[in-house]
Amino acid sequence: MVLEATMICIDNSEWMRNGDYAPRRLQAQADAVNLICGAKTQSNPENTVGLLAMAGKGVRVLVTPTSDLGKILACMHGLKIGGEMDLTAGVQVAHLALKHRQNKKQQQRIIVFAGSPIKHDKKTLEAIGRKLKKNSVAIDVVDFGELDDDDGKHEKLAALVAAVSNNDNSHIVPVPTGSSALSDVLISTPIFTGDGEGGSGFAASAAAAAAGGMSGFDFGVDPNIDPELALALRISMEEERARQEAAAKKAAEDDAKGEKGAEQASSSNDATMSEAGNTSAVAIDDKRRNLSDDEAALLEEALAMSMDVGKNKSVDIADTDMSDATTEDPELAHALQMSLQESTKEPVSQSDMSKVLEDPSFVASVITSLPGVDPNDPSLKDLLASLEGQSETLKKETDESKKDGDK
Amino acid sequence: MSSSVIPRGQVDLVDFVDWSGVECLNQIGKNPIANALKQGYRDDDGLHLESDADEQLLIYIPFTQVVKLHSAVITGPEEEGPRTVKLFANKEHMGFSNVNDPPSDSFNISADNLKGKPVTLKYVKFQNVRSLTIFIEDNQGGGDVTKLQKISLYGTTVDTTNMKDLKKIEDH
Numbered sequence: 048m049v050l051e052a053t054m055i056c057i058d059n060s061e062w063m064r065n066g067d068y069a070p071r072r073l074q075a076q077a078d079a080v081n082l083i084c085g086a087k088t089q090s091n092p093e094n095t096v097g098l099l100a101m102a103g104k105g106v107r108v109l110v111t112p113t114s115d116l117g118k119i120l121a122c123m124h125g126l127k128i129g130g131e132m133d134l135t136a137g138v139q140v141a142h143l144a145l146k147h148r149q150n151k152k153q154q155q156r157i158i159v160f161a162g163s164p165i166k167h168d169k170k171t172l173e174a175i176g177r178k179l180k181k182n183s184v185a186i187d188v189v190d191f192g193e194l195d196d197d198d199g200k201h202e203k204l205a206a207l208v209a210a211v212s213n214n215d216n217s218h219i220v221p222v223p224t225g226s227s228a229l230s231d232v233l234i235s236t237p238i239f240t241g242d243g244e245g246g247s248g249f250a251a252s253a254a255a256a257a258a259g260g261m262s263g264f265d266f267g268v269d270p271n272i273d274p275e276l277a278l279a280l281r282i283s284m285e286e287e288r289a290r291q292e293a294a295a296k297k298a299a300e301d302d303a304k305g306e307k308g309a310e311q312a313s314s315s316n317d318a319t320m321s322e323a324g325n326t327s328a329v330a331i332d333d334k335r336r337n338l339s340d341d342e343a344a345l346l347e348e349a350l351a352m353s354m355d356v357g358k359n360k361s362v363d364i365a366d367t368d369m370s371d372a373t374t375e376d377p378e379l380a381h382a383l384q385m386s387l388q389e390s391t392k393e394p395v396s397q398s399d400m401s402k403v404l405e406d407p408s409f410v411a412s413v414i415t416s417l418p419g420v421d422p423n424d425p426s427l428k429d430l431l432a433s434l435e436g437q438s439e440t441l442k443k444e445t446d447e448s449k450k451d452g453d454k
Numbered sequence: 455m456s457s458s459v460i461p462r463g464q465v466d467l468v469d470f471v472d473w474s475g476v477e478c479l480n481q482i483g484k485n486p487i488a489n490a491l492k493q494g495y496r497d498d499d500g501l502h503l504e505s506d507a508d509e510q511l512l513i514y515i516p517f518t519q520v521v522k523l524h525s526a527v528i529t530g531p532e533e534e535g536p537r538t539v540k541l542f543a544n545k546e547h548m549g550f551s552n553v554n555d556p557p558s559d560s561f562n563i564s565a566d567n568l569k570g571k572p573v574t575l576k577y578v579k580f581q582n583v584r585s586l587t588i589f590i591e592d593n594q595g596g597g598d599v600t601k602l603q604k605i606s607l608y609g610t611t612v613d614t615t616n617m618k619d620l621k622k623i624e625d626h
Contacts, residue, residue: 094522146549151546177508178507180480180551181479181507182479182480183479213483213506
């Protein structure tokens with residue numbers, strides 16, 4: 048959130064009549080200016096932006112640095128095309144305008160839209176660049192429009208930016224002609240993202256609105272503005288992906304040898320559940336009833352996710368998942384029996400279950416944290432058992448689920 | 455501070471510098487003004503203030519209270535140390551464009567000064583100083599880079615109330 052005063056230098060020369068940036072180069076610049084102003088003001092409300100036109104009858108300051116966006120937009124409307132751009136004069140006048148800014152604490156920045164050919168030579172530009180650096184002014188150059196390198200336009204601009212740049216605070220952005228608008232291309236550049244979190248958030252949402260796509264942040268939602276929403280979207284995306292993966296695996300593979308896979312899955316369940324100890328364990332238990340090799344993989348993924356997040360939403364989603372996939376697979380029951388035999392010998396009985404339930408405070412705390420879960424659900428009881436996190440519970444649960452499966 | 459002698463009755467004004475407002479134009483990022491001004495940094499021979507795009511430097515030092523300046527010690531390396539120095543009292547937000555205004559004082563730094571001999575200022579011009587701007591026009595060798603090891607300012611305060619000090623006394 049850098050406190051900054053920015054002067055935007057617009058190219059309104061005859062070259063701007065060209066329609067290669069829709070609808071006309073001048074309008075494309077206007078849109079870009081619009082976006083920049085918004086981004087700057089959003090990243091810090093005390094930022095000011097000013098506007099000047101480099102061509103026409105001569106370099107003219109249209110708006111001195113102000114935080115009033117309306118003024119700036121109004122000025123862009125009345126702008127006439129004509130004449131030739133004078134880059135050096137434009138930059139120097141911009142520097143002067145910045146020098147007389149109201150709030151001397153603001154950093155100085157100039158943004159130049161260079162659309163027409165540059166008649167000055169590289170040395171002059173470099174000298175100006177050094178002067179700007181000396182006065183701690185940063186510069187951003189948008190190289191668009193006439194892109195031919197006959198007169199070394201890009202080279203000259205690059206030299207200018209290099210001369211000014213102090214710790215990479217200045218950038219040059221070449222924008223090729225093409226279908227995407229000037230402003231869209233700019234959004235992903237350091238001109239916007241260099242503003243810091245607030246600016247890029249604005250840019251990201253603006254991009255999402257404008258292009259209908261994702262840029263900067265996933266899902267078009269800024270984690271800073273709405274972290275819960277962004278998080279929820281991310282989780283559901285991951286779970287969807289995991290579910291599809293598992294479905295693909297299931298289609299690819301036949302039923303398991305089961306034994307090893309089931310046991311490993313069960314033990315990994317317990318280990319992870321004891322660590323996590325959260326709501327999604329209910330869903331996990333549902334899943335375990337229908338254990339098979341491929342589903343074990345899904346299970347582990349879900350566990351990993353739930354460990355990271357621990358949100359109810361994943362529970363709901365996972366629940367719907369597994370009820371769809373429920374089978375009374377005889378091979379599954381067989382697999383469970385095998386795993387049962389192979390696990391460490393411990394007398395499995397209801398008394399073990401009751402031991403867990405004798406810890407009422409623990410039970411209560413867990414249950415209360417689970418909205419929408421029926422406390423009498425046998426799967427929940429299994430959950431409680433698993434939260435003890437011992438190998439005994441592994442046996443208990445497999446026994447329970449086997450019993451449930453047999454029912 | 456073995457290399458400099460504090461003139462009698464004067465204090466080192468480093469304690470009265472308002473650090474939040476200290477600025478230096480044309481300094482290189484990794485060798486900033488703090489290296490030359492701050493206690494500890496300025497005595498470290500490894501740290502110095504260096505100019506960036508060319509050999510000129512413009513240093514703005516506000517004070518937390520009104521002071522009178524008596525003398526200054528400016529040290530630096532023989533070749534790249536500063537030569538022509540101009541001082542401006544109470545001029546806010548100077549830029550390189552108005553450094554040609556008449557200064558409050560200006561002097562040339564000699565080799566002795568670079569080793570630590572204090573420069574006596576025109577005391578009468580610095581009776582009521584809220585901020586000081588130091589403009590370094592060129593350096594000894596004439597090269598593109600000016601380096602400064604230390605800037606120390608000596609003088610007295612005009613006994614204005616420093617609100618921070620007030621609080622400390624109340625703590626007793």
